[in-house]
Amino acid sequence: MYSYSDFDRAFLAERNAQFRAQVDRRLKGHLTEDEFKPLRLMNGVYLQLHAYMLRVAIPYGTLNAAQMRQLALLAEKWDKGYGHFTTRQNIQYNWPKLPDIPDMLDALGEVGLHAIQTSGNTIRNTTADHFAGAAADEIADPRPLAELIRQWSTDHPEFQFLGRKFKIAITGSPADRAVTAAHDIGLRIVEKDGELGLKVLVGGGLGRTPMIGQVLRDFLPRADLLPYLEAALSTYNLLGRRDNKYKARIKITVHENGIEEIRRLVEARFLETRAEFSGEDQRLLGQIETHFAPPAFRGGNTEAYDTAYAADPVFRAWADTNLAAHRRADHTIVSISLKTPGQTPGDATAEQMRAMAELAERYGYDELRISHEQNVILPHVHKSDLPQLHATLKQHGLATANIGLISDIIACPGMDYCALATARSIPIAQEIATRFEELKLEHDIGPMKIKISGCINACGHHHVGHIGILGLDRAGVENYQITLGGDAGPDAVIGSRAGPGFPAEEIVPAIERLVRAYLDLREDPGESFLSTYRRLGDTPFKSALYDAADRTKAA
Amino acid sequence: MPRPYTPKVVTASDLLEGDVIYLTATDNWTRHLAEAELIEDEAHAQLRLLLAESQPNRVVGAYLAEVKPGPHGPEPTHFREAFRATGPSNYAHGKQTGL
């Protein structure tokens, strides 16, 4: 994986020293909050409902064991012993104290991590497929390009004050596990006549005006990525609206000007930017690629796996849900669920982080990934190591077998932490997961993505959940609106609103009615909720939500 | 008839810890809503808010929050203020510890 050069380290140390001085001036009263706020945001420091929050970027979701251990150290030393992994492949600490934050940033810097551009109207952490470099279905590892984007966008002088935040996601697989269509720019590695290139999507986004990205370029040669991004960003920087924060994202620029006009402008600008790139970026990319060479995979038979699979039903259930196809037949991708029913989705304790770091070192070639679905991935594990790995996971409460199932819920922090929230998300996720655990229906229900946001900003991706839940404040009471039929995959779809929302105590029964209706309606156990919904439309599901005799009232 | 003034408290975040604090009748800051000054007059509320805003080195983001009088002091009327006064619901953190 990418390791920092002296330049990177010096840059980070200087940035942290600057911020330490800024915090010091704030504490001494030389800076007002109005002056300090943009400075702290540039370094990932928010002020939330109960405390400050520090958001740390995990570039393209990739970590090594030493970095994971450092995240654990921060949690223990300066927070309350845990961290929250988010849909943007970041980790958030919910309880840091302002005077401690410079020390936290220095500790992160020791392992090449930082919080730069995790906030503000800049190019944010580029997210990537969490199976990158490992998946059987992958065309190419997207991370070298993601790292190239990171180096280009970090502290890029032209793009520090964009009209609004800017999010880029990249996938190297047609399965698109990075939700590229819901990003300002989505990049998909494609192959044409034996040449690798990129399909470029633009103008996707969730929030108050959800939109699916449109194709800006069907095939961009790989070498043209940075000049093309530069052209797209500078077109947006000029054209994007600055009069209204809610109309400032590139999705609105694309919507208002039309994709043809945007394409015309970007392509015209691209002729100039391409001429300005001397090829230095390609030399850099070549260098970056050496950091992403696959590990020296070990051989050996997989008998231990086959034996455990046949003998141990708990291991088998876990293997059936939490493993994904690796590009080598004797290896596999392990998803570690941070969604044990009743727990906060995406939270891991310091002790769990250390256990995962240890496992990555022992069985996973020192590699870890954070998924946008708020789980942790060991991308390369030899199958014969799985029985021991699973046993260790069990000891740390990390062996929940629910990846892709109804209790594998994405939930934003909501009103338990977030100052912008209109309702809570975490308890709703906890209650739904706990309820379906009781019912023992989870495996029967099959693939199901529930995603919950605590306000219209949609950090919990509710628009692209098969079932989406949006928490609102209706006359001083928490109220939850359901959307149906969303899809975060390669052919992403924004779900549609089912109807009036439900008060907090009625949302879990409503979800249960919806799921029971699906079980009755499906043609056979192989037909997923989403397929059934697509076949039948929303009528029977709305009926289950609103016509049922056992429901009392909807607001 | 003028509408009766809805009672308020002055609340803010502590500069160092970022946690929720309230202004007391004796010009101090407390971490407990019940100890906050219940303000029942609009003009007085504005003066108290000004006092809070004049302490940028102690507090961040001061505002007036709606409350109702209770047997032990002010009580929240909206769930957001109820969460601020106690802490998150997923862990016994924030003001739920050591209370």
Ligand code: HEM
């Ligand atoms: C807790 C503090 C947070 C704040 C203040 C915050 C703020 C926002 C705002 C204002 C938007 C709307 C942007 C727009 O429509 O222009 C947004 C969108 C989004 N945020 Fe957050 N967010 C927070 C936490 C999170 C977390 C924890 C995650 C990941 C779990 C996240 C991921 C996202 C995503 C995926 C979107 C929608 C995609 C888009 O930008 O269109 N945010 N956030």
Ligand code: SF4
């Ligand atoms: S969706 Fe709303 S409540 Fe949830 S984290 Fe984003 S801004 Fe906060």
